[in-house]
Amino acid sequence: MTAFVAPIRRKSAGRSHYYVDGAGTRMPGVTTILGAGVPKKALIDWAANATADYAVNNWETLGDLAVAARLNKLRKARYEERDAAANRGTQVHALAEQLVRGDTVSVPEELRGHVESYVRFLDLFDAEPVLIEFVVASYRFGYAGTADLIADLVMPGETDPVRWLLDIKTNRSGVYGETALQLAAYRHADVYLDADGAEQPMIPVERAGVVHVRADGFSLVPVTADQAQLRTFRYVQQIAAFVDESPALIGAPIDPPDADGEIARVVYERPTL
Known part of the structure; x- marks a missing residue:
């Protein structure tokens, strides 16, 4: 058991958020x-590729700048791309949450492809939402998080709906392996917060996966998120704690007892030719 106590709460911090017990x-x-x-x-x-791409695509503009300004532009280039991608992901997530609730949404022109792809996913798998954008917590293992969706989906060749825990990804590069750990942590949490903010026992699911939403379509990608992946997540949790706490393990340099005392002198002789 950890030292955290109920109830869990999610707090906003600008464009980000955090959790308190x-x-x-x-x-x-x-x-x-x-x-x-x-x-x-x-x-x-x-990061290396994003910086190189920016340099090549803005070669003439960068050449007109002073060296210090040019260096500053290159240092910030990858963050501009990252922030644009993060903003797109945030907007798609927000629109997806409204869509799965059955709300009418106003879609910016640049996001229409993503939204249409997500609507196709909902329609083609006859998605029936169970939980949408919900906070989970594990008091056993000491973590919290926000999961995207639990929904019942009609799968090819199956008559009964299957309950899925789903994460929505909008990045260009697809689904990374660490998503298995993310979904395992959500799936095996102790509780979730309902619409009234009350804690409820976590809802069991049959499968876990990612809805990879792109401007040109979508993919429903199954992900293994079982007890083995939860165990690995807990190892990662220990590494993360070490990274956070490790500076305190390094002490201050120790001065010699007598900094002004006599010291040996090293004499170098020239080699004989």
């Missing part, structure tokens, strides 16, 4: 844990 103690979020505890080789490659 009933005592006001901040509770680690699932995506924050994965961000700190899982190596991001693909992210390193992406």
